[in-house]
Amino acid sequence: MMDDQRTSYQLPELPYDFNALEPVISAKIMELHYTKHHKGYVTNLNAALEKYHEAETKNDVASMIALQQAIKFNGGGHINHSIFWSTLAPVSKGGGQPPKGELAKMIERDFGSFDSFKEKFSSISTAIQGSGWGWLGLNKNLKRLEIATCANQDPLSAQNLVPLVGIDVWEHAYYLQYYNVRADYIKAIWQIFNWKAIEERLAKAMI
Numbered sequence: 372m373m374d375d376q377r378t379s380y381q382l383p384e385l386p387y388d389f390n391a392l393e394p395v396i397s398a399k400i401m402e403l404h405y406t407k408h409h410k411g412y413v414t415n416l417n418a419a420l421e422k423y424h425e426a427e428t429k430n431d432v433a434s435m436i437a438l439q440q441a442i443k444f445n446g447g448g449h450i451n452h453s454i455f456w457s458t459l460a461p462v463s464k465g466g467g468q469p470p471k472g473e474l475a476k477m478i479e480r481d482f483g484s485f486d487s488f489k490e491k492f493s494s495i496s497t498a499i500q501g502s503g504w505g506w507l508g509l510n511k512n513l514k515r516l517e518i519a520t521c522a523n524q525d526p527l528s529a530q531n532l533v534p535l536v537g538i539d540v541w542e543h544a545y546y547l548q549y550y551n552v553r554a555d556y557i558k559a560i561w562q563i564f565n566w567k568a569i570e571e572r573l574a575k576a577m578i
């Protein structure tokens with residue numbers, strides 16, 4: 372009945388070196404963000420799931436409920452950062468090259484133009500109160516793109532949107548380099564968005 376085929380979550384390999392996104396994101400921020408923050412979410416997610424599994428084997432529903440917040444926070448952190456790394460690229464590897472094809476068409480249709488999308492996504496992400504994420508997501512029912520925000524590490528899937536590209540606006544993502552000026556970090560991050568990877572995420576999500 373009870374199977375122990377569960378595998379623990381792993382920190383995904385970073386597709387570039389820590390210094391590859393400079394000068395937009397410093398090597399020090401990348402190193403800490405990946406090896407401390409993201410790794411912490413993975414470690415804590417696995418620990419919470421282990422406890423959850425133990426509680427489940429004891430039919431201890433109260434403990435299972437008590438663990439849900441830790442699973443949501445650390446599981447969301449793992450999901451969000453895995454997407455984040457994969458949707459950034461060094462300028463030398465295509466970072467900042469504008470979207471093409473279906474994604475470009477949908478952005479124009481749903482936001483008027485790439486520039487107005489950029490403006491709206493930036494201002495909404497800059498205005499998030501406290502820690503969280505700004506996202507471009509796909510509403511699969513309406514086949515439309517939507518901009519949304521999430522608090523803390525809440526995953527965008529909780530809003531019934533498929534995440535395409537996110538901006539981490541936690542201070543750990545920018546403070547060492549941009550200090551309190553979140554707007555400057557968000558202005559700069561457009562130089563390293565990997566729109567080719569984001570187009571691939573859209574193509575998979577549209578199936």
Ligand code: MN3
Pocket residue numbers: 404408452539541543544
């Ligand atoms: Mn982060």
